[in-house]
Amino acid sequence: xxxxxxxxxxxxxxxxxxxxxxxxxxxxxxxxxxxxxxxxxxxxxxxxxxxxxxxxxxxxxxxxxxxxxxxxxxxxxxxxxxxxxxxxxxxxxxxxxxxxxxxxxxxxxxxxxxxxxxxxxxxxxxxxxxxxxxxxxxxxxxxxxxxxxxxxxxxxxxxxxxxxxxxxxxxxxxxxxxxxxxxxxxxxxxxxxxxxxxxxxxxxxxxxxxxxxxxxxxxxxxxxxxxxxxxxxxxxxxxxxxxxxxxxxxxxxxxxxxxxxxxxxxxxxxxxxxxxxxxxxxxxxxxxxxxxxxxxxxxxxxxxxxxxxxxxxxxxxxxxxxxxxxxxxxxxxxxxxxxxxxxxxxxxxxxxxxxxxxxxxxxx
Amino acid sequence: xxxxxxxxxxxxxxxxxxxxxxxxxxxxxxxxxxxxxxxxxxxxxxxxxxxxxxxxxxxxxxxxxxxxxxxxxxxxxxxxxxxxxxxxxxxxxxxxxxxxxxxxxxxxxxxxxxxxxxxxxxxxxxxxxxxxxxxxxxxxxxxxxxxxxxxxxxxxxxxxxxxxxxxxxxxxxxxxxxxxxxxxxxxxxxxxxxxxxxxxxxxxxxxxxxxxxxxxxxxxxxxxxxxxxxxxxxxxxxxxxxxxxxxxxxxxxxxxxxxxxxxxxxxxxxxxxxxxxxxxxxxxxxxxxxxxxxxxxxxxxxxxxxxxxxxxxxxxxxxxxxxxxxxxxxxxxxxxxxxxxxxxxxxxxxxxxxxxxxxxxxxx
Numbered sequence: 001x002x003x004x005x006x007x008x009x010x011x012x013x014x015x016x017x018x019x020x021x022x023x024x025x026x027x028x029x030x031x032x033x034x035x036x037x038x039x040x041x042x043x044x045x046x047x048x049x050x051x052x053x054x055x056x057x058x059x060x061x062x063x064x065x066x067x068x069x070x071x072x073x074x075x076x077x078x079x080x081x082x083x084x085x086x087x088x089x090x091x092x093x094x095x096x097x098x099x100x101x102x103x104x105x106x107x108x109x110x111x112x113x114x115x116x117x118x119x120x121x122x123x124x125x126x127x128x129x130x131x132x133x134x135x136x137x138x139x140x141x142x143x144x145x146x147x148x149x150x151x152x153x154x155x156x157x158x159x160x161x162x163x164x165x166x167x168x169x170x171x172x173x174x175x176x177x178x179x180x181x182x183x184x185x186x187x188x189x190x191x192x193x194x195x196x197x198x199x200x201x202x203x204x205x206x207x208x209x210x211x212x213x214x215x216x217x218x219x220x221x222x223x224x225x226x227x228x229x230x231x232x233x234x235x236x237x238x239x240x241x242x243x244x245x246x247x248x249x250x251x252x253x254x255x256x257x258x259x260x261x262x263x264x265x266x267x268x269x270x271x272x273x274x275x276x277x278x279x280x281x282x283x284x285x286x287x288x289x290x291x292x293x294x295x296x297x298x299x300x301x302x303x304x305x306x307x308x309x310x311x312x313x314x315x316x317x318x319x320x321x322x323x324x325x326x327x328x329x330x331x332x333x334x335x336x337x338x339x340x341x342x343x344x345x346x347x348x349x350x351x352x353x354x355x356x357x358x359x360x361x362x363x364x
Numbered sequence: 365x366x367x368x369x370x371x372x373x374x375x376x377x378x379x380x381x382x383x384x385x386x387x388x389x390x391x392x393x394x395x396x397x398x399x400x401x402x403x404x405x406x407x408x409x410x411x412x413x414x415x416x417x418x419x420x421x422x423x424x425x426x427x428x429x430x431x432x433x434x435x436x437x438x439x440x441x442x443x444x445x446x447x448x449x450x451x452x453x454x455x456x457x458x459x460x461x462x463x464x465x466x467x468x469x470x471x472x473x474x475x476x477x478x479x480x481x482x483x484x485x486x487x488x489x490x491x492x493x494x495x496x497x498x499x500x501x502x503x504x505x506x507x508x509x510x511x512x513x514x515x516x517x518x519x520x521x522x523x524x525x526x527x528x529x530x531x532x533x534x535x536x537x538x539x540x541x542x543x544x545x546x547x548x549x550x551x552x553x554x555x556x557x558x559x560x561x562x563x564x565x566x567x568x569x570x571x572x573x574x575x576x577x578x579x580x581x582x583x584x585x586x587x588x589x590x591x592x593x594x595x596x597x598x599x600x601x602x603x604x605x606x607x608x609x610x611x612x613x614x615x616x617x618x619x620x621x622x623x624x625x626x627x628x629x630x631x632x633x634x635x636x637x638x639x640x641x642x643x644x645x646x647x648x649x650x651x652x653x654x655x656x657x658x659x660x661x662x663x664x665x666x667x668x669x670x671x672x673x674x675x676x677x678x679x680x681x682x683x684x685x686x687x688x689x690x691x692x693x694x695x696x697x698x699x700x701x702x703x704x705x706x707x708x709x710x711x712x713x714x715x716x717x718x719x720x721x722x723x724x725x726x727x728x
Contacts, residue, residue: 036571041470041668061568061657064696068567080658081674103474106405110469110477110489125474176550183547183554186540190547190554203432204425207400293425294444304405310445332428 001033001071005135006054012131013050013102020049020095021102021128024112027301028104028132030229035069037062043084043115046070049097057088057115089119099123104132133306137298138320143230144344147300147322148353150187150232151342153225155356157181157193158236165238167215171195175208178223189226196220197240201336204293204328215241218251218335224303231303232353233324235340239360247337250287250329251360254337257281257327259358261295262343265350271307271315271323278327287329296324299342321345322353365397365435369499370418376495377414377466384413384459385466385492388476391665392468392496394593399433401426407448407479410434413461421452421479453483463487468496497670501662502684507594508708511664511686512717514551514596515706517589519720521545521557522600529602531579535559539572542587553590560584561604565700568657568692579605582615582699588667595667596717597688599704603724611701614651614693615724618701621645621691623722625659626707629714635671635679635687642691651693660688663706685709686717 009032013021023029023046025037032054037044042059044066055074058066063077074094076087091097101116105127117123139147160181161174178193196206197219213219220237237251261277275295282291296309299322307315309323326340341354373396377385387393387410389401396418401408406423408430419438422430427441438458440451455461465480469491480487503511524545525538542557560570561583577583584601601615625641639659646655660673663686671679673687690704705718 105474
């Protein structure tokens with residue numbers, strides 16, 4: 001357990017009037033315990049009361065690993081085929097817990113809610129995403145070091161793959177090169193990278209297809225790596241051969257919007273202000289309707305985590321906060337551009353963790 | 365959309381008195397639509413009414429990809445920063461839907477439940493895991509082919525790595541070899557394989573550590589691959605050098621229990637009977653208390669899916685049903701053994717999709 005993190009969380013739970021929090025395997029579980037356990041159909045719940053020691057309800061076969069990794073003594077177990085309701089009820093009784101129950105709405109499933117509601121009927125559920133987001137948003141030195149390692153992995157992958165970007169290669173082949181690079185370079189997360197070219201690059205979340213790159217295409221790579229639990233998330237858009245002027249202009253607009261936002265970020269600014277910086281520039285250039293997503297998202301133990309760089313997120317950015325800056329322009333049927341860097345807020349402004357070049361063509 | 369699958373599901377929803385089902389990105393989403401979308405903080409809900417065409421509530425930036433991949437016309441969208449409640453409410457109104465709401469308890473999160481409950485307050489939620497499990501449990505030829513490809517990938521990885529199993533190598537180095545093998549051999553799922561040796565092999569779910577293999581160790585590899593959305597899941601236990609008689613005896617017991625279960629499986633048997641086959645043999649040999657988990661689990665679009673080979677799961681096994689057979693014995697402080705094959709129920713018995721040898725030592 002990271003005791004200081006748990007204590008900070010408990011102070012926040014008390015302030016919010018939450019009786020206890022239920023954390024399922026995932027980013028918050030790892031943040032509090034250091035244990036990278038996967039969410040599965042076997043219910044595992046870390047219970048953090050507003051006061052007192054945390055406890056676990058978990059499958060018997062996980063108990064040994066959990067005790068070793070989390071250093072928690074109170075583990076209430078059940079065997080395969082048994083219900084987790086009884087051990088959870090014993091846990092609640094042993095610590096004399098009562099609601100409201102705090103949980104992360106993006107984490108807790110009906111499966112765990114059902115267990116909680118059987119042990120404590122009629123309780124209220126509070127979303128503690130905001131509490132956990134505040135705790136996790138600001139990174140310490142060791143977290144930043146892990147993120148920089150994760151950035152270095154993706155930048156290495158981009159170096160590996162950049163010479164393969166040419167007419168005749170398919171998106172799928174490039175995505176396989178990305179995957180091999182992530183595996184070789186020690187990323188914990190290894191997957192078929194997002195690669196989209198030509199008219200497909202106008203779909204912001206397109207996966208790789210059998211499409212063959214052609215002269216005149218834009219092609220973007222959106223690639224994440226994981227190191228020590230922490231993530232990087234980078235996008236670069238490359239030009240294949242001769243790029244038509246409309247695509248080149250879209251690229252220039254995204255490039256300048258993104259660079260300007262990185263220059264203008266200062267501590268004390270709200271997350272939504274980062275979005276406004278990019279959006280205003282792109283709107284003024286006449287491309288507002290083609291910038292169809294938010295400007296970025298928090299980054300750390302999760303690839304997407306609070307704060308979100310979007311209108312309505314008023315989280316104040318303080319030094320140590322890490323997030324992506326990734327404006328894009330998507331011209332249906334023509335092509336899309338996105339440039340994504342990972343940044344950390346400093347005392348004076350912000351620092352990009354990513355240094356890979358941002359030119360459209362090798363000679364630009 | 366796979367229309368026949370949707371129609372079968374709708375018939376089951378009607379029978380169960382469910383008004384409509386909400387499916388989030390994941391295995392069921394892919395099973396029904398063919399689209400491999402990731403679950404994220406951006407709410408995406410496939411709505412399957414008991415009668416009438418399916419519809420989607422989804423983020424605007426996913427709409428293009430969803431329309432292309434799912435062939436669904438009714439997509440109710442929201443932009444980043446907007447709430448998904450309004451589009452979901454419009455979807456419900458447009459199709460005149462009412463509860464009870466069917467959802468998979470291992471899938472739907474508080475995030476989606478909150479959206480549903482704001483649009484339809486006071487509705488009941490039914491767990492449709494059983495319905496979806498029945499639909500997905502029996503595989504057709506193309507699904508089996510994908511699973512066999514996934515098995516072939518892991519068997520290839522075992523061939524790659526078997527010569528490296530020797531005193532002096534670390535679990536982490538072996539796990540990295542597994543990862544590279546999965547990436548090279550085209551597995552969609554690429555991760556650091558589970559490798560545990562010596563006393564650590566007595567933890568059924570241990571991940572790889574910096575531990576160095578020593579003469580006399582047992583070491584097991586539990587490795588999954590993914591091909592076309594379908595999974596394999598294999599475990600093999602290897603002996604390093606000279607194996608003490610107590611560990612060799614434990615191995616023999618697991619080997620015989622597992623082989624006997626595969627021989628005795630017949631259609632019409634219940635899932636829990638498979639567990640009983642292995643458990644009785646291991647108990648009779650005096651190792652019952654060291655077999656701390658169920659005998660297996662369904663396998664397909666998910667690595668763990670219904671049915672479960674565990675006391676209490678009375679699902680009748682019919683031809684085409686795929687699952688793992690993976691008894692184990694874990695002797696605390698000494699070492700552990702698990703042998704895991706992937707099998708499919710046939711008209712006469714069962715067929716193992718896995719053929720990799722099951723001997724403890726190369727010369728056994």
